[in-house]
Amino acid sequence: MNSTRQISLVGFLQAQNCTTIPAAWRHPDARHDVTNVDFYRHVAQVLENGLFDLGFFDDRLAMPDMYGGDHVHTVEHGIRCLKLDPVTVLTTMGMATTKLGLGATYSTTYFPPFHVARVFSTLDHMTGGRAAWNVVTSVNDNEARNMGLLEAPPHDERYDRADEFMEVVHGHWDTWEGDAIIADRASGLYAHGDKVHRLDHKGEHYRSRGPFTVPRTPQGHPVIIQAGQSGRGVEFAARWGELLFMANPSLPRATENYEAVKAAVVAAGRDPDQVKIANLTFPVVGRTLSEAEDRQAAYDLLPNLVDDLSLLSEGLNFDFSNRELDEPLAPEDIDAMTGIQGIRNQVLEATGKENPTLRDFVRISGRGRLAHPVVGGPSELADYFEEWFTTPACDGFVIAGTHMPGAFEDFVELVVPELQRRGLFRTEYSGNTLRDHLGLSEPPPGAWRR
Numbered sequence: 397m398n399s400t401r402q403i404s405l406v407g408f409l410q411a412q413n414c415t416t417i418p419a420a421w422r423h424p425d426a427r428h429d430v431t432n433v434d435f436y437r438h439v440a441q442v443l444e445n446g447l448f449d450l451g452f453f454d455d456r457l458a459m460p461d462m463y464g465g466d467h468v469h470t471v472e473h474g475i476r477c478l479k480l481d482p483v484t485v486l487t488t489m490g491m492a493t494t495k496l497g498l499g500a501t502y503s504t505t506y507f508p509p510f511h512v513a514r515v516f517s518t519l520d521h522m523t524g525g526r527a528a529w530n531v532v533t534s535v536n537d538n539e540a541r542n543m544g545l546l547e548a549p550p551h552d553e554r555y556d557r558a559d560e561f562m563e564v565v566h567g568h569w570d571t572w573e574g575d576a577i578i579a580d581r582a583s584g585l586y587a588h589g590d591k592v593h594r595l596d597h598k599g600e601h602y603r604s605r606g607p608f609t610v611p612r613t614p615q616g617h618p619v620i621i622q623a624g625q626s627g628r629g630v631e632f633a634a635r636w637g638e639l640l641f642m643a644n645p646s647l648p649r650a651t652e653n654y655e656a657v658k659a660a661v662v663a664a665g666r667d668p669d670q671v672k673i674a675n676l677t678f679p680v681v682g683r684t685l686s687e688a689e690d691r692q693a694a695y696d697l698l699p700n701l702v703d704d705l706s707l708l709s710e711g712l713n714f715d716f717s718n719r720e721l722d723e724p725l726a727p728e729d730i731d732a733m734t735g736i737q738g739i740r741n742q743v744l745e746a747t748g749k750e751n752p753t754l755r756d757f758v759r760i761s762g763r764g765r766l767a768h769p770v771v772g773g774p775s776e777l778a779d780y781f782e783e784w785f786t787t788p789a790c791d792g793f794v795i796a797g798t799h800m801p802g803a804f805e806d807f808v809e810l811v812v813p814e815l816q817r818r819g820l821f822r823t824e825y826s827g828n829t830l831r832d833h834l835g836l837s838e839p840p841p842g843a844w845r846r
């Protein structure tokens with residue numbers, strides 16, 4: 397392993413009224429000006445001052461209004477009820493920074509591939525090579541209902557379509573040769589006609605002709621982020637992803653999955669060092685361990701049961717509103733949970749029951765809560781990161797916030813210097829593009845066609 401291997405840090409951001417935890421907006425230090433550009437500029441600058449590789453926005457195309465089939469509880473409790481377009485917000489953050497990588501989530505199920513290819517290659521140009529796209533297939537029927545369908549397509553079918561989607565996107569990204577444009581006034585030649593190609597894609601799910609209208613970008617193409625965790629999802633991630641997110645709750649599980657995913661990358665014919673894995677982490681930081689523990693205890697008073705039930709319904713794509721908390725769920729209920737399979741499987745595995753109760757789901761999934769936080773002062777936090785990174789169980793961390801922007805301000809002030817002192821994290825950016833930060837080389841045109 398490379399001795400200069402260093403931790404990658406990803407700021408897990410939401411262009412919404414809270415972090416992934418609804419209670420975040422109730423935190424006494426939380427800012428509420430989340431529709432104001434100054435808020436996002438500030439967050440971007442905090443992350444850049446902390447030398448983060450990138451900040452990235454998650455996205456959903458619906459409010460979490462599956463619970464009870466109604467949005468009133470969602471807006472009353474402020475459960476991720478605002479959701480701004482992440483790329484627009486990201487662009488403003490790009491204007492407030494010069495180095496920070498900028499990633500956003502767009503769904504392969506609801507946007508046409510030509511559009512997505514154009515949005516992200518434009519972003520890569522506008523930010524001088526700092527763009528990344530988090531590819532998701534979207535799990536939730538209420539997203540489908542907002543976007544012209546009645547329900548989300550079945551899980552594996554979404555990934556089959558997504559594979560073809562990626563072929564179209566990468567195909568378009570490759571159609572402008574790097575030296576196509578010469579803009580020569582003397583000869584009157586703007587670009588070489590034989591260096592701009594038409595894609596002419598006609599597949600099972602998509603047709604897209606081209607030529608594409610955005611030239612090759614500073615990074616070759618934006619970095620591809622993916623977080624598939626099921627068998628089909630990992631197969632997809634191993635084929636396309638360059639930065640993979642995982643949500644492993646324990647070091648042994650993370651180590652096992654790290655090896656399995658890197659092996660899947662090799663099986664897909666790719667170099668495992670060119671695919672970075674970052675694990676989702678919720679730090680609660682204080683100047684000392686006891687201050688951090690006090691902060692955790694105070695935070696745990698903020699969530700409520702409606703937060704949990706609403707986000708469980710959303711995540712599992714199943715309305716729990718007519719289920720009793722302590723009654724075993726029916727086998728048909730378990731089968732009907734077509735959303736994030738990892739949540740369902742985690743509860744079945746941890747309880748050892750075929751028919752867990754709703755309370756089991758609330759308790760074990762921790763959805764809506766600060767579940768599995770890493771709590772401590774700078775040295776406890778750095779010990780944790782060092783152990784996971786050197787095992788190795790990951791190449792970096794997706795840092796999630798308890799509240800905004802304080803969680804990131806604290807992390808940058810307290811944890812980053814300790815990671816630097818231990819030689820685990822950069823002391824300055826060594827390059828300008830996101831690929832430079834992540835140690836990813838520019839993929840040659842057509843490399844994805846393995």
Ligand SMILES: Cc1cc2nc3c(=O)[nH]c(=O)nc-3n(C[C@H](O)[C@H](O)[C@H](O)COP(=O)(O)O)c2cc1C
Binds near residue numbers: 455623630738
């Ligand atoms: C850190 C992280 C961020 C994610 N962000 C999103 C997101 O913004 N939107 C979304 O629909 N899914 C998101 N997901 C869910 C994944 O795309 C994926 O659907 C999930 O991990 C389940 O894997 P599977 O699709 O293979 O079943 C995220 C997952 C992780 C671990």
